[in-house]
Amino acid sequence: MKVLIVTTxxxxxxxxEGGGVDVSLHHIIRALTHRQHEVSVIAPKGSQLDADVDAKLIAIDGELQQSCQVHAPNTRFFCDDDCVLSRMWSAAQAHQDDVDCILNLAYDWLPIWLTPFLPTPVFHLISMANENQQVANALQRLNHTAPERIAFRTHAAANTFSFSRPVTTLANGYPLAQFPFSPDGDGSIAWVGRISPEKGLEDAIRIAVRADMPLKIWGFEQDSDYRQALTREFPPSILQWQGFVPHQTLLQQFQHCSALLMTPKWVEAFGNCVAEAICCGVPVVAYNAGGPAEIVENGTTGFLIRPGDLDQAAAALSHVCQMNRTEVRRQGHQRFSLEAYAERLEIWMGLQRTTHSRHSASKRQDPPRPLALG
Known part of the structure; x- marks a missing residue:
């Protein structure tokens, strides 16, 4: 089958700045091509795919869209002819007759609104919780008519919306052979994410100070004022800024950390770094909220703590560092294989059928099939 992916x-x-969407995109391509599907990707000009993925890249020029999480929830976004979002979906319309389905990874109202007007089935893998009312309204309308076209990474993210009909949950999968493993930690803590207030880096720093452990920080600097404020407030002996590095480099570096901290202020829709850490054998201390609460197995692959309880988190670090990293890794490999992910994607998008009619698929009334996270 032929799949067209439209990214952020x-x-x-x-x-x-694409964050986990970029990571997820590459794993989706790997999963689908592993099952002999052909994949094309529409993305903004200047995009680069990893060398090991087999997909055609269609680059589109235009004015980039601002990420909605830096705006108030009631902010309305508009597109004109210069907007890369509208141009990307014009390209999707032009290419739709060449593919069996379209997969949207953008958290924007336009592709959701366009869904009933395109004869080729459009599926939406939603990467965030309810952060924008315009997007929520579009999703709720689509949920009423075609709930099978919507999927979330976790129940926590889906439950932030007021849906009348159930939707699919679809956890990520990873190319586990590429994931390194260190049987021992080096005494440092890892924190991975965009450097932006909603990610809650200040909590992780305060926890590291309490635990008297160095904090290694990886991620794209989305808010430079936020980083500068943190640098002024906290001792440099604790903070070890690692910057934004290629994904495989990130895995090679953080595999040596004794634990990963996950301290978001918003509802984290999944938490790629949590699942990836576990797959590398690195145990996790995370707030018991959002996606991480569905990934971490409390007492087995890490500990879940009350959001904002810094003392509890610091105490958990002393215990989590004693966990059997081989067992942590084994649990991750059981739950997040690329093969199982490919099967979940195929079932959701109807790619397992021997015959496929775009027009019949777009009109089908089959009930959505909820998928297990494991």
Missing amino acids: PVKPIGQG
């Missing part, structure tokens, strides 16, 4: 319009692939 906030930044070219590979530059960091």
Whole structure:
């Protein structure tokens, strides 16, 4: 089957601001091509795919879209002819007759609104919780008529919306052979994410100070004022800024950390770095909220703590560092294989059928099939 993926319009692939969407995109391509599907990707000009993925890249020029999480929830976004989002979906319309389905990874109202007007089935893998009312309204309308076209990474993210009909949950999968493993930690803590207030880096720093452990920080600097404020407030002996690095480099570096901290202020829709850490054998201390609460197995692959309880988190670090990293890794490999992910994607998008009619698929009334996270 042929799949066209339309990715986020906030930044070219590979530059960091796409965050977990960029990571997920590459794993989706790997999963689908592993099952002999052909994949094309529409993305902003300047995008670069990893060398090991087999997909045709269609680069689109235009004005980049601002990420909605830096705006108030009631902010309305508009597109004109210069907007890369509208141009990307014009390209999707032009290419739709060449593919069996379209997969949207953008958290924007336009592709959701366009869904009933395109004869080729459009599926939406939603990467965030309810952060914008315009997007929520579009999703709720689509949920009423075609709930099978919507999927979330976790129940926590889906439950932030007021849906009348159930939707699919679809956890990520990873190319586990590429994930390194260190049987021992080096005494440092890892924190991975965009450097932006909603990610809650200040909590992680305060926890590291309490635990008297150095904090290694990886991620794209989305808010430079935020980083500068943190640098002024906290001792440099604790903070070890690692910057934004290629994904495989990130895995090679953080595999040596004794634990990963996850301290978001918003509802984290999934938490790629949590699952990736576990797959590398690095145990996790995370707030018991959002996606991480569905990934971490409390007492087995890490500990879940009350959001904002810094003392509890610091105490958990002393215990989590004693966990059997081989067992942590084994649990991750059981739950997040690329093969199982490919099967979940195929079931959701109807790619397992021997015959496929775009027009019949777009009109089908089959009930959505909820998928297990594991």
